[in-house]
Amino acid sequence: MSAQYGIGDFSKKTNTTVRTLHYYDEIGLLKPAFLSDGGRRYYTDAEIVKLQKIVTLKYLGYSLEEIQEIIHEKDWNLKQSIQFQRGEMIKKKQQIEQMIRTLDHALTIIEDNQTIDATIFISLINSIQMENEHREFLKELIPEITINEIYNIPEEKHKQLSKRTANLFTNLKEAYGQEPSSTSVQHLIDELWQILNDLYPDTKSLIETLMEKDEELTQQLDDSPVLFPSAFNAGEEKWVGQALEIYFKKMGLILDEND
Amino acid sequence: MSAQYGIGDFSKKTNTTVRTLHYYDEIGLLKPAFLSDGGRRYYTDAEIVKLQKIVTLKYLGYSLEEIQEIIHEKDWNLKQSIQFQRGEMIKKKQQIEQMIRTLDHALTIIEDNQTIDATIFISLINSIQMENEHREFLKELIPEITINEIYNIPEEKHKQLSKRTANLFTNLKEAYGQEPSSTSVQHLIDELWQILNDLYPDTKSLIETLMEKDEELTQQLDDSPVLFPSAFNAGEEKWVGQALEIYFKKMGLILDEND
DNA sequence: ATAAGACCTAACGTTACGTGAGATACAAGA
DNA sequence: TCTTGTATCTCACGTAACGTTAGGTCTTAT
Numbered sequence: 001m002s003a004q005y006g007i008g009d010f011s012k013k014t015n016t017t018v019r020t021l022h023y024y025d026e027i028g029l030l031k032p033a034f035l036s037d038g039g040r041r042y043y044t045d046a047e048i049v050k051l052q053k054i055v056t057l058k059y060l061g062y063s064l065e066e067i068q069e070i071i072h073e074k075d076w077n078l079k080q081s082i083q084f085q086r087g088e089m090i091k092k093k094q095q096i097e098q099m100i101r102t103l104d105h106a107l108t109i110i111e112d113n114q115t116i117d118a119t120i121f122i123s124l125i126n127s128i129q130m131e132n133e134h135r136e137f138l139k140e141l142i143p144e145i146t147i148n149e150i151y152n153i154p155e156e157k158h159k160q161l162s163k164r165t166a167n168l169f170t171n172l173k174e175a176y177g178q179e180p181s182s183t184s185v186q187h188l189i190d191e192l193w194q195i196l197n198d199l200y201p202d203t204k205s206l207i208e209t210l211m212e213k214d215e216e217l218t219q220q221l222d223d224s225p226v227l228f229p230s231a232f233n234a235g236e237e238k239w240v241g242q243a244l245e246i247y248f249k250k251m252g253l254i255l256d257e258n259d
Numbered sequence: 260m261s262a263q264y265g266i267g268d269f270s271k272k273t274n275t276t277v278r279t280l281h282y283y284d285e286i287g288l289l290k291p292a293f294l295s296d297g298g299r300r301y302y303t304d305a306e307i308v309k310l311q312k313i314v315t316l317k318y319l320g321y322s323l324e325e326i327q328e329i330i331h332e333k334d335w336n337l338k339q340s341i342q343f344q345r346g347e348m349i350k351k352k353q354q355i356e357q358m359i360r361t362l363d364h365a366l367t368i369i370e371d372n373q374t375i376d377a378t379i380f381i382s383l384i385n386s387i388q389m390e391n392e393h394r395e396f397l398k399e400l401i402p403e404i405t406i407n408e409i410y411n412i413p414e415e416k417h418k419q420l421s422k423r424t425a426n427l428f429t430n431l432k433e434a435y436g437q438e439p440s441s442t443s444v445q446h447l448i449d450e451l452w453q454i455l456n457d458l459y460p461d462t463k464s465l466i467e468t469l470m471e472k473d474e475e476l477t478q479q480l481d482d483s484p485v486l487f488p489s490a491f492n493a494g495e496e497k498w499v500g501q502a503l504e505i506y507f508k509k510m511g512l513i514l515d516e517n518d
Numbered sequence: 519a520t521a522a523g524a525c526c527t528a529a530c531g532t533t534a535c536g537t538g539a540g541a542t543a544c545a546a547g548a
Numbered sequence: 549t550c551t552t553g554t555a556t557c558t559c560a561c562g563t564a565a566c567g568t569t570a571g572g573t574c575t576t577a578t
Contacts, residue, residue: 008555018556023535038543040556049378049489056385060365061358064534078380079369086362089355096352099320103345106319110338119308121337126315230308265575267524277525282566297574299525323565 003044007032010043014051029068030054061089102128108159109166120169123231124162164195169231176236180243189240189247204251262303266291269302273310288327289313320348361387367418368425379428382490383421423454428490435495439502448499448506463510 011018024030025041030050032041050071057067062085070076106125110116168191178185196203230237270277283289284300289309291300309330316326321344329335365384369375427450437444455462489496 006555017535019535019537022557027534036543038557040543045493049492052385053378053381056381056388059358059388060362060384076377078375078377079366082362082365082369086359086366089359089362093352093355093359096348096355099318100345100348100352103319103341103348106341107338107345110341116337118335118337119312122312122315125319126311129315129318233308234304265524276566278566278568281526286565295574297526299574 004033005043007041007043010047014048014055016051016055024051024054024064027064027068029064029071061085105159105162109162111163115170116166117170117173117231119233120166120173120231123169124166128162161195161199164191168192168195172240173232173236176239180239181246185243186247189243192244193247263292264302266300266302269306273307273314275310275314283310283313283323286323286327288323288330320344364418364421368421370422374429375425376429376432376490378492379425379432379490382428383425387421420454420458423450427451427454431499432491432495435498439498440505444502445506448502451503452506 005013007018007021011021021030021032021041021043025032030047033044033047034042036042053071054064054067057070058064060082062070070081102125105128106121109121109124168188172188172192175185175188180186193203200206232240264272266277266280270280280289280291280300280302284291289306292303292306293301295301312330313323313326316329317323319341321329329340361384364387365380368380368383427447431447431451434444434447439445452462459465491499
């Protein structure tokens with residue numbers, strides 16, 4: 001029935017470090033039962049109980065400051081506090097789940113695409129991450145139903161499309177420099193068209209709508225946040241643009257000539 | 260096609276704070292394209308791409324230091340890195356899920372037990388939290404099968420038992436001071452016995468086993484970590500002990516008289 | 519030229535301790 | 549009683565990723 005422990009024994013008994021006990025003393029969370037004349041800390045069984053309380057609350061996700069309040073407030077509203085805490089933890093969990101989903105998606109893209117370019121990869125992941133913001137942005141341009149059709153595709157299909165896109169972008173980057181009108185390049189652009197159509201069956205009219213609104217958009221975008229990071233650098237982008245133009249002309253879509 | 264932004268415009272365009280850009284510059288993660296004679300930072304579209312990269316990797320859970328390495332290492336092993344990161348996130352998720360489960364359990368206990376004593380509450384939560392450590396500890400005393408029988412009870416039953424325990428402990432604390440041999444107190448002890456039997460049908464022989472090992476245990480425990488925090492203070496615990504003794508005697512179990 | 523913004527560089531605050539460094543305190547043996 | 553050896557003490561800096569003043573400087577429009 002020994003009832004006094006030096007800080008060392010106490011730390012072993014409670015599985016905490018000496019430094020932690022020092023710290024808790026310092027911030028007034030857990031003071032030792034008494035001090036020796038020389039200033040050493042001594043603890044008793046009562047402090048074990050207090051520390052258990054602290055450890056338990058920490059385990060429930062409370063910060064030391066919150067624990068302070070809980071311990072000193074005599075009228076701690078258990079239920080409300082726990083419910084709030086639960087909400088906070090659920091939020092954290094959802095964030096992490098989103099991260100995991102994105103990582104999974106990333107792994108799908110990488111899977112059979114061994115030598116994927118980092119820029120392409122980042123841009124695809126970014127587009128997944130930004131999906132919600134994209135939605136907000138597009139909402140002002142296209143009727144909502146269309147947006148939902150684009151984004152409510154099943155997870156598995158989404159992954160497959162990302163994979164195809166990754167492949168295509170890789171091939172496009174490799175083909176960079178070739179004549180935009182060449183058969184091989186136009187073939188790649190056709191694959192791009194296929195992917196877009198797979199995403200949304202009526203891509204043609206979607207593109208037309210977007211082109212109409214192009215001018216006001218360009219203006220708006222100037223000082224609003226950048227949403228779509230490109231997988232291509234300036235040169236590549238221009239080159240893809242030329243190839244697209246040629247492709248559209250063949251299909252009967254006409255593009256403005258801006259630069 | 261403006262291609263230069265002051266730090267303010269750049270921060271708006273990329274949805275980051277000026278301070279963040281300062282910081283990234285400071286640690287060499289993202290340097291501005293160039294400085295004015297007066298030392299002001301100017302960014303171009305190239306920096307937008309770099310920043311997107313950083314933001315994306317942060318979103319995947321990487322630290323800025325890791326991002327540094329990823330960006331500067333030319334041979335970043337995407338797949339391995341992402342897989343590792345996924346593992347880390349899964350771990351975090353599991354921790355949080357455990358916390359949520361415990362909080363749920365806590366809410367069940369509180370539910371219809373409006374005025375529960377904080378000490379009782381903490382001790383019950385603590386026992387949930389410590390479950391795994393308990394298992395390790397008990398493993399040395401009791402055959403494993405028994406342990407599994409105790410701990411593999413379904414979640415719902417576990418919660419109900421916690422609730423009953425909370426109720427019982429509350430009643431016991433209220434009854435503290437009454438004659439241990441009185442009918443009302445013995446009635447409460449009987450409920451304790453019922454709960455224990457509900458937990459594990461053959462509590463009787465379990466108790467006997469524990470009593471046999473009592474001496475060596477007491478010794479061992481002296482400088483090993485404390486595992487079972489009590490819901491009762493010293494006085495209450497002694498009093499419950501007396502009541503238990505009387506109860507056991509009536510049942511034919513004999514306890515050592517230690518103090 | 520001057521005033522209004524935009525921007526600059528410190529430098530401290532945040533969380534819950536970890537990690538030394540150098541100075542004391544205490545218990546035990548000579 | 550003196551001397552060790554070990555336990556413990558008090559600073560005090562480091563961590564991650566910025567937020568937040570504070571006080572001075574650059575740019576630009578009038």
